[in-house]
Amino acid sequence: MSSPDPEALRHHLYMEFPGFPHSHVSPWPAEEHAKFFPSFPSMPEYLSRFDMLLAEDTAWLVRKMEAPTPLTRDEQMTHCKDAGQCPVIDSPGRGLCPGMNGQVEVEDRCLEQVHTLVLEEVLKDIETACKLLNITPDPAEWTSGQVQKWLLWTEHLYRLPPVGRAFQDLSGSELCMLSEDDFRQRTSQCGDVLHAHLDIWKSAAWMKERCSSESNHTFLGADEVCTEADSSCTGQPIHLWQFLRELLLKPHNYGRSIRWLNKEKGIFKIEDSAHVAKLWGIRKNRPAMNYDKLSRSIRQYYKKGIIKKPDVSQRLVYQFVHPV
DNA sequence: CATGAGGATGGGT
């Protein structure tokens, strides 16, 4: 029995759910948590409400891998109920979920692999967000301005209700000291969700710290997380075209707002112009940014040969002149 | 009414 092909699994996690995440948070029972994060018993309870795609997916992975699980989660949003929709899991001859006794070791290996992938993807997402926001991964290091930036970003990315001035003038370390109840009290709703997101960041920073202090690169190659050679670390302000590229690189986070129509040719479509403009405005500290102004900046690229309209011009569709 | 092209101006680096 072969273990699951990580590439296939990654492909599945990313590509089968282009519309991820927005909107739903599902409880993640503590026992599930312990299964998925056995190496990190001290990770706080945030993972118990891990409202990211990977948790959504791993939730049904668990169901598939174990005997039917009495999960009380709302099944409405579960993307994959019948076998036909689970290409990776149900590939014949590739038993990720053998569904019979005596396969415990294989299942443990699968779980370990999923576990590693989950952490890998979470850390990558955080790295991307850091690039886009120009902040450090460790929330404790944030200034109050960076705290505001992160709040705005998170609230827009996950379409949470605005927090307004609930956390105004708080430094990162002060923010990190707040309990989930503090978050709930300071916000009208979804304070727990926000707290969960912050907890994910906190523990990612904690893990990164731990990994580096043990010079242990189990989860990420040094080139994936520790590189200083990209746009975020040069001190130069990020360019709009770079920003758009970064969003496009994370379809499972931003695919609802901007996505490739033809990655090879560099053709992309802005699906939610207001949202993309908002994110750009947060990045540049331009609260009044809108698509009118963003698109004017894109049009400046015509003359520079960075972005053009595709040969068959369509609304909200642009093309990188030099695709990757 | 949202989008699109592009001129003008001014700010920040």
Added chain:
DNA sequence: ACCCATCCTCATG
């Protein structure tokens, strides 16, 4: 000098 951000006019569907 460069990269927008802002504002504006006119055109298009």
